[in-house]
Amino acid sequence: MNLALMVDVLPLLCEGMLLTAQLTLASVAIGLFIAVPLALLRTSPWPVFSHAIFLYTFLFRGTPLLVQLFLVYYGAGQVEWIRSSVAWSMLREPFWCALITFSLNNAAYTTEILRGGLRAVPSGEVEAAKALGMPYALRIRRIILPAGFRLALPAYANEVVLMLKASSLASTITLMELTGTARKIVAQTFSPYEVFISAALIYLGFTFVIVHLFGRLETRMAKHQKRAEPGNNSQLRARTAGIISASQKVAP
Amino acid sequence: MIDLQGFGDQIAVGAFTTLRTAFASLALGVCVGLCGALAKRSRMRIIRRLADCYTTIVRGVPELLIILILYFGGTVAMTTLFGHYVEVDAFAAGVFALTIVFGAYATEVFRAAIQAVPSGQIEAAQALGLSKFCMWRLVILPQMWRHALPGLGNLWLTLLKDTALISVVGLEDLMRKTSIAAGSTHDPLTFYSIAAGLYLFFTSISLVGLTWLERCAERGVRFAK
Numbered sequence: 001m002n003l004a005l006m007v008d009v010l011p012l013l014c015e016g017m018l019l020t021a022q023l024t025l026a027s028v029a030i031g032l033f034i035a036v037p038l039a040l041l042r043t044s045p046w047p048v049f050s051h052a053i054f055l056y057t058f059l060f061r062g063t064p065l066l067v068q069l070f071l072v073y074y075g076a077g078q079v080e081w082i083r084s085s086v087a088w089s090m091l092r093e094p095f096w097c098a099l100i101t102f103s104l105n106n107a108a109y110t111t112e113i114l115r116g117g118l119r120a121v122p123s124g125e126v127e128a129a130k131a132l133g134m135p136y137a138l139r140i141r142r143i144i145l146p147a148g149f150r151l152a153l154p155a156y157a158n159e160v161v162l163m164l165k166a167s168s169l170a171s172t173i174t175l176m177e178l179t180g181t182a183r184k185i186v187a188q189t190f191s192p193y194e195v196f197i198s199a200a201l202i203y204l205g206f207t208f209v210i211v212h213l214f215g216r217l218e219t220r221m222a223k224h225q226k227r228a229e230p231g232n233n234s235q236l237r238a239r240t241a242g243i244i245s246a247s248q249k250v251a252p
Numbered sequence: 253m254i255d256l257q258g259f260g261d262q263i264a265v266g267a268f269t270t271l272r273t274a275f276a277s278l279a280l281g282v283c284v285g286l287c288g289a290l291a292k293r294s295r296m297r298i299i300r301r302l303a304d305c306y307t308t309i310v311r312g313v314p315e316l317l318i319i320l321i322l323y324f325g326g327t328v329a330m331t332t333l334f335g336h337y338v339e340v341d342a343f344a345a346g347v348f349a350l351t352i353v354f355g356a357y358a359t360e361v362f363r364a365a366i367q368a369v370p371s372g373q374i375e376a377a378q379a380l381g382l383s384k385f386c387m388w389r390l391v392i393l394p395q396m397w398r399h400a401l402p403g404l405g406n407l408w409l410t411l412l413k414d415t416a417l418i419s420v421v422g423l424e425d426l427m428r429k430t431s432i433a434a435g436s437t438h439d440p441l442t443f444y445s446i447a448a449g450l451y452l453f454f455t456s457i458s459l460v461g462l463t464w465l466e467r468c469a470e471r472g473v474r475f476a477k
Contacts, residue, residue: 062409062455063448064416066427071448074440161312168314172420179317192324200313200321207312 005194009185013195016181017202023167023177026099028160031106038107039114039148040140053111060108065166068105073097073173098170106163113159117152118144150221157214161207168203178202256446259433263443266429267450273343273415273425277350278408284351285358292363303359310356316417319349323421346418346425354411361403366392368399398469405462409455416451426450 038056041049060068076082076091090096121144129143149156171180182199186192256263291303310318323345330338369392377387419428430447434440 059448059452062452064413064427064451066416066419067430067444067448067451070431070434070440071444074434075444076441078439078441165314168316169417171316179314179320182317183320186320186324190328192321192328196317196321196325200309200317203314203317204309204312 002191002194005189005191006198009195009198012185013178013181013199013202016176016178016199017206019170019175019177020164020167020179021206023095023098023102023170023175024160024164027102027106027167028163030099030103031110031163034103034107035110035114036145038111039118040145042111042115043118057108057112060105061112065101065105066169066172069098069101069169069173072101094170094173094175098167098173098175102163102167102170105166106159109159109162110156113152113155114148116155117150118148120151121147150218153214153218153221157211157218160210160214164203164206164210256433256443257437257439259429259437259443262429263426263433263446263450266424266426269343269424270412270415270426271454273346273350273418273423274408274412276347277354277411277415280347280351281354281358281407281411282404284355285362288355288359289362289366292359293366307356307359310353315349315353315414316420318353319346319417319421322349322352342418342421342423345421346415346423350411350414350418353414354407357407357410358404361400361407362396364403365396365400369395398473401462401466401469405458405466408462409458412454412458413451 038053042053042057044050072091073094076097077088082088082091091100125143125147126139129139134142167177168179170177171183174180176184178199182195185195189195288303288306291299292307294300294303323340323342326340326345326348327338330340373391373395374387377391382390415425416427419425419431422428426447430443434443437443
């Protein structure tokens with residue numbers, strides 16, 4: 001293990017990290033933007049929409065991301081009408097190919113995750129909203145989406161981490177993100193352990209940041225479910241503390 | 253068209269390699285996962301810590317990077333070990349890498365599944381004087397299986413798709429054969445679509461199989477209606 005080399009390659013890897021972060025954040029943002037309406041339509045009572053969207057998620061979740069990436073990167077250039085359209089100036093660039101594929105892939109997974117959350121919204125909450133006379137759009141905006149998203153949050157955090165890891169596939173279409181940079185350095189120095197392990201550590205750090213942020217978001221969104229604090233009333237607090245400790249002595 | 257410009261049989265061979273890799277990694281990964289779950293429930297703290305480190309690291313690092321580390325790192329390690337250049341077999345390296353990845357996720361699935369077995373069952377087994385091995389074989393494993401199946405099924409689908417990543421280090425699997433065919437015929441759209449269709453076929457078959465397995469495992473279980 002050559003520690004000096006690990007320190008040397010760190011700035012180069014951090015440059016690659018920037019592209020990885022860009023790809024991940026952009027695909028997650030676009031994916032969520034696509035997934036919210038799709039998830040709503042997927043849970044809607046119209047079978048045409050839910051079947052069509054099921055087909056989309058099935059296709060994207062049933063094939064490897066690498067195949068999708070190659071299909072867009074190598075395959076799109078073969079279609080005449082894409083080549084002659086404006087979109088070709090984007091699809092020529094590996095960055096846009098990766099971004100489009102990742103976003104669509106991420107959207108497919110997020111749609112299914114959100115669907116699970118939306119279906120888990122207690123029917124009593126929806127009925128209460130109906131009883132209050134909320135129209136459909138308001139019900140979606142005020143009740144179903146916030147509650148569904150909160151329920152889907154743990155699974156969604158996993159999906160964001162998976163997206164970070166999936167962004168390493170961009171290195172196979174010549175993008176110099178973190179894995180790509182690491183591979184280039186390994187080809188130059190032929191010391192795979194040091195470089196790849198440094199890259200792995202950076203990914204690990206990024207994963208921890210994501211997990212931590214989502215953990216905080218989760219506690220923030222579940223604030224109303226926490227028991228109310230006794231407030232500044234010290235007498236009351238002392239009394240409740242006494243009751244709690246007394247009950248704990250009896251309970252076990 | 254079935255001939256696929258002469259690449260039909262090559263792609264079939266590749267698909268077979270993909271399946272072989274996936275099944276080998278599944279079998280080994282389930283063993284690693286069971287050992288990992290046991291380690292996570294161990295009484296010794298150091299073993300628990302080691303298992304925690306293993307799952308945290310593997311689940312936080314991209315699969316592609318793990319494959320690259322094991323393949324290129326393995327080559328360097330073997331070369332220094334034997335004193336001359338050793339080429340690591342792509343199939344062995346691939347199965348090893350996927351086993352490690354699958355094992356880490358399976359550890360968590362099995363741990364949760366073991367916890368779902370009611371403690372009364374284990375106490376009953378102890379009261380009957382079953383040995384530790386018998387308790388695992390007769391009481392815990394058969395009941396844990398049902399709880400582990402949905403999670404394990406998802407992992408299997410992920411594993412099937414992750415085999416495509418090994419093509420990056422040169423395993424002659426479905427993905428690599430397709431790349432070769434796409435490169436030499438200049439027809440990537442057709443060939444990658446065929447590969448996508450084949451993967452979709454495998455995952456669909458797996459889904460049907462998993463539903464059947466789950467139904468088998470749920471025989472005799474009562475659900476509240």
